[in-house]
Amino acid sequence: MKYIDEFRDGEVARSIAQAIAAEADPLRSYHIMEFCGGHTHAISRYGLEDLLPANVRMIHGPGCPVCVLPVGRIDAAIWLAGQEGVTLCTYGDMLRVPGSKRLSLLKAKAEGRDIRMVYSTLDALKLAQSMPERQVVFFAIGFETTTPPTAVAIKQAQALGITNFSVFCNHVLTPSAITQILDSPEVRDLGTVKLDAFIGPAHVSTIIGSRPYEYFAEEYQRPVVIAGFEPLDVMQAVRMLVRQINEGRFEVENEFSRAVTRDGNEKAKSLVAEMFELRRVFEWRGLGLVPYSALRLKEPYAAWDAERRWDVPQDSPPDNKACECGAILRGVKKPMDCKLFGTVCTPESPMGSCMVSAEGACAAHWTYGRFRDVEPEDSHA
Amino acid sequence: MTLPRRTHPRPLDIAHGRVDLTHGGGGRAMAQLVEELFVAAFDNEALNQRNDQAAFDVPGGRMVMTTDGYVISPLFFPGGDIGSLSVHGTVNDVAMAGARPISLSAGFIIEEGFPLADLARIVASMARASKEAGVPVVTGDTKVVEKGKGDGIFITTAGIGLVPPGVDIGGDKARPGDAILISGTMGDHGVAVMSQRESLGFETSIVSDSAALHTLVAAMVAAVPGIHVLRDPTRGGLAATLNEIATQAGVGMLIDETAVPVRPEVRGACELLGLDPLYVANEGKLICICAEADAERLLAVMRAHPLGANAARIGECRNDSHHFVQMKTGMGGMRVVDWLAGEQLPRIC
Numbered sequence: 001m002k003y004i005d006e007f008r009d010g011e012v013a014r015s016i017a018q019a020i021a022a023e024a025d026p027l028r029s030y031h032i033m034e035f036c037g038g039h040t041h042a043i044s045r046y047g048l049e050d051l052l053p054a055n056v057r058m059i060h061g062p063g064c065p066v067c068v069l070p071v072g073r074i075d076a077a078i079w080l081a082g083q084e085g086v087t088l089c090t091y092g093d094m095l096r097v098p099g100s101k102r103l104s105l106l107k108a109k110a111e112g113r114d115i116r117m118v119y120s121t122l123d124a125l126k127l128a129q130s131m132p133e134r135q136v137v138f139f140a141i142g143f144e145t146t147t148p149p150t151a152v153a154i155k156q157a158q159a160l161g162i163t164n165f166s167v168f169c170n171h172v173l174t175p176s177a178i179t180q181i182l183d184s185p186e187v188r189d190l191g192t193v194k195l196d197a198f199i200g201p202a203h204v205s206t207i208i209g210s211r212p213y214e215y216f217a218e219e220y221q222r223p224v225v226i227a228g229f230e231p232l233d234v235m236q237a238v239r240m241l242v243r244q245i246n247e248g249r250f251e252v253e254n255e256f257s258r259a260v261t262r263d264g265n266e267k268a269k270s271l272v273a274e275m276f277e278l279r280r281v282f283e284w285r286g287l288g289l290v291p292y293s294a295l296r297l298k299e300p301y302a303a304w305d306a307e308r309r310w311d312v313p314q315d316s317p318p319d320n321k322a323c324e325c326g327a328i329l330r331g332v333k334k335p336m337d338c339k340l341f342g343t344v345c346t347p348e349s350p351m352g353s354c355m356v357s358a359e360g361a362c363a364a365h366w367t368y369g370r371f372r373d374v375e376p377e378d379s380h381a
Numbered sequence: 382m383t384l385p386r387r388t389h390p391r392p393l394d395i396a397h398g399r400v401d402l403t404h405g406g407g408g409r410a411m412a413q414l415v416e417e418l419f420v421a422a423f424d425n426e427a428l429n430q431r432n433d434q435a436a437f438d439v440p441g442g443r444m445v446m447t448t449d450g451y452v453i454s455p456l457f458f459p460g461g462d463i464g465s466l467s468v469h470g471t472v473n474d475v476a477m478a479g480a481r482p483i484s485l486s487a488g489f490i491i492e493e494g495f496p497l498a499d500l501a502r503i504v505a506s507m508a509r510a511s512k513e514a515g516v517p518v519v520t521g522d523t524k525v526v527e528k529g530k531g532d533g534i535f536i537t538t539a540g541i542g543l544v545p546p547g548v549d550i551g552g553d554k555a556r557p558g559d560a561i562l563i564s565g566t567m568g569d570h571g572v573a574v575m576s577q578r579e580s581l582g583f584e585t586s587i588v589s590d591s592a593a594l595h596t597l598v599a600a601m602v603a604a605v606p607g608i609h610v611l612r613d614p615t616r617g618g619l620a621a622t623l624n625e626i627a628t629q630a631g632v633g634m635l636i637d638e639t640a641v642p643v644r645p646e647v648r649g650a651c652e653l654l655g656l657d658p659l660y661v662a663n664e665g666k667l668i669c670i671c672a673e674a675d676a677e678r679l680l681a682v683m684r685a686h687p688l689g690a691n692a693a694r695i696g697e698c699r700n701d702s703h704h705f706v707q708m709k710t711g712m713g714g715m716r717v718v719d720w721l722a723g724e725q726l727p728r729i730c
Contacts, residue, residue: 004652010639013712047714231712347719368716371705 007230008046016235017051024242029055031194032241033331035178036201037064037359038229044368046231056238059193060361062177062286062329063201065142066093067353067360070283072316073170074099077139079313080168080306081105081113087131088168089124090139092117093357098350100317105139121153128157128165137306140167145203147171147295148268151275154297154304168306169296172282174204175212176293180284182220186332193331197241199234200226202256209264213252221250228256275301283316285353286329325352328361335362336373342366389413398497405491405525418501419487419521422508427484427519435519439483440543447474448539456503456533459573460588461664463536464507469593469664470615471540472514476595477611477667479550479602480542485511487538488522492531503534514593516540542595547606554609555630559698560676562669564597564683565590565691567619568647571661575654587646592665597688601669604682610670613663617721620659622668623706624720633701636718638711640695660721670698 024030034040040060043049049058062068074097081088088105095106095117109115114134118124121138128136140150150167157165178198186193200213205226213224223244227237237255244251254260275298282294297305306312319325323345324338335341335354345351347363354360358367393413403410420428427435451467461469468485475482487507491500511518518538573589594613601608610630614622619641627634643658651658665688671679676694683689696708706718 008711010711010713017713045716046710046712047716048712050714051712367719371703371707371715371717374703 004230007228007232009232012232013051013235016232016239020056020235020239020242021053023239023246024053024056025246026055029057029194030242030245031057031059031196032199032238033059033061033181033195033197034199034234035061035063035174036199036204036229037067037357038202039199039227039234040064040361040364041359042229042231042234044364047368048231048234049369051235052238056242059195059331060328060364061198061331062181062284063143063174063204064354064357064359064361065146065172066097066357067325067329068172068177068284068286069097069141069170069353070285070316071098071100071319072283072314074104075315075317076312077168078103078105078108078113080137080139080310081108081115083135083310085133085135087114087116087127087134087136088139089116089118089127089136091119091141094139094141096350097353097356121149122156125153125156125162125165128162129160132164134164136165138165138167139170141170143172143174143201143204144207144272147272147276148207148265151271154275154301155271157304158301163303166304166306166309167297168312169276171276171295172284173293173295174201174208175216176290177284177287178213179216180287180290180293181330182216182222184287184330186330195222195331196245197223197225199237199241200224200252202227202229202233202259205256205260205264207265207268210252210254210260210262211264217250217252223250224252226252226254226256226260228259274298285319286326320351323352325354325362328354335365338362342370389417393417393497395497395501400491400493400495400497400500400525402493402525402527405523411523415523418497418504419523422504423511423518423521424508425517425519427517428521433520435484435486437484437519442546443544444541445475445478445480445544446539446541447471448537449474451536451538452532453574454532455574455577456499458577458589460570461591462503462506463534464503464505465510466591466664467536467538468507468510468514468516468518469591471538472516472593472595473613473664473667475540475542476593476598477550477613478542478544479548479598479608479611480544481599482514482516482540482542482595484517484519485538485540486520486522487518487536488524490524490526490531490535490537492526492533493528495533500534503536507536510593514595516593516595545602545606548602548608550608550611552610552612552626552629555626555632555670555698556609556672557632557698557700558673559609559670560673560694561623561634561636561696561698562671562676562680562683562692562694563614563619563641564594564667564669564689565665566642566644566647567614567663567666568643568651568658568661570664571618572647572650574662576650585646585650587644587650590663590665592688594665594667594688597667597683597686600682600686601679605671605675605679607675608669608671608679611667613667615662615664618658618660618662619668620657620706620718621721623718626668626670627698627704627706630698631704633699633704634696634706635699636696636706636708638708640693642691642693659718673697
């Protein structure tokens, strides 16, 4: 596959790995957080940790849109699906995320609620057109990447006069989450979480560009390298970060220059700016209440806002007490530190959100990396 | 006055007619459907006896029996349809014991309103697959359910077969040190089926690999009667099937990502859909686990058969009390190849 195979070349990976090993200072350690679930998945799926020296450690960040949605918002979606005449549409992964009382959209569907999996916002819009007697609500989630498609669907609904379509908006913002992590006591004061550098998001940055990261690279003195989701992208980003740390620089560098510019996608940004406004505060799983970290529709688009059309409950029930998703999302704990991991919480029956999406730190470790947790046996026969 | 020669004065209107509840009601309409469609298509001595069961002689020895339900959507896909699939799938399940398939049964559950033209097309395809495989459908059943109580048509086939003397194949027979072989490219069937889903809307040149594997198995068993395991990686793909065997046999496995053949088109489609080809279904491929000493010989036999041209050795079994299936990635790292969690896609077989 052209444009893909080039970024999965094992030979090149080994040569970058050698360069990292040569450049990494054996007298210090390097703690690099990959913000995005896409990177977490690539690291686990391709076994990249095996290619890094022992003093270069990856910390999985909160950039998995399914994982950061709090229980209350899942409950609200289930509540919406239970309203008279409502058909709720969402992306596949959301169906299995547990809400409170061990409910999930998948279980609500089995109980008879009309809940559909769609591949795009436009599929949800088409569904609304095909059944005018139903109210079709799109459960919109995700970072800056998925916000423009939601905006386009609403624009189309407006243009076509479709009134039985609305959006339950849960779009969140990457830079505010990174700032929240850097401001957390574990990182700032206690130093329990060592965080030397960030691999910046791939797809999110195609929209917002590299400029928004410049503030915290400077302010918090942490280098950032924006990288694509292919394994060689990740390896190259690690090498660039090791070099920045060695040289005492804290700049925003762009490894993903084949898709990301400094200013991003102006058209998408202006569409989002026209239609959405910042929420004063929004709850994130693991990060708690984060100021100005999420979007809602502006007043002129209120007709397509499910939260204005229905009196959606705004409760925030706590996570399962034993579930460590919160600490894992902040990089404070590892999946293995959670008592539920692999015992009662597995991808087949997730207790916490990190075990649901393939991009979640727990699911990625369970699915691809759990052999690392056991003593190696005499391997070959 | 002369009586009409036929029981049914007018033949079925296959071009425009639809299945209705009388076609499953046990009356004349059902008899006509069975006669003009099923018996006509499957035409064989046992079926032509017109009994509620088929009677036939079998040679002595160890028999195998299997059954499988087919609920695939869409019913027609590039490279096959529910009819051919229902023959290939069950023939393969028999063959994976190293057995020679002898005969099949077919049960049809049809939804009221289903076009007779589609039914005829499916039955014709089934009859063709059965004739090509040399495994007759000797008995069957037809039920019609009310509209809304089915999804067009569901087919269940059962098959019986005879295991040659000296052959003892089973999932529990894998041993540490055994070689793991596969007969060809992974993921063709699942991607071909998915490409036909309305909601996905992409075009591809990929066709399903749906095929009856018993002649390939016969050649393999003739060359090496002591094959340990044969299994077709259908639902859940290579990943699920290797995990099944690892658990059943109590071994671990190590496979090499770069050794697993995947067509570039399949790889591309999987990339687009966020799927892993290791988890995508196959309907015309097999996994073979054998003693290291037999591996090269078997590979040569497989590659000499049209259904095994792309056969490859992908890894080996190991001692591992956790029964992990591990993979060396193309990048040089290691990972687990886990069971599929949930469903990668609905109803592909």
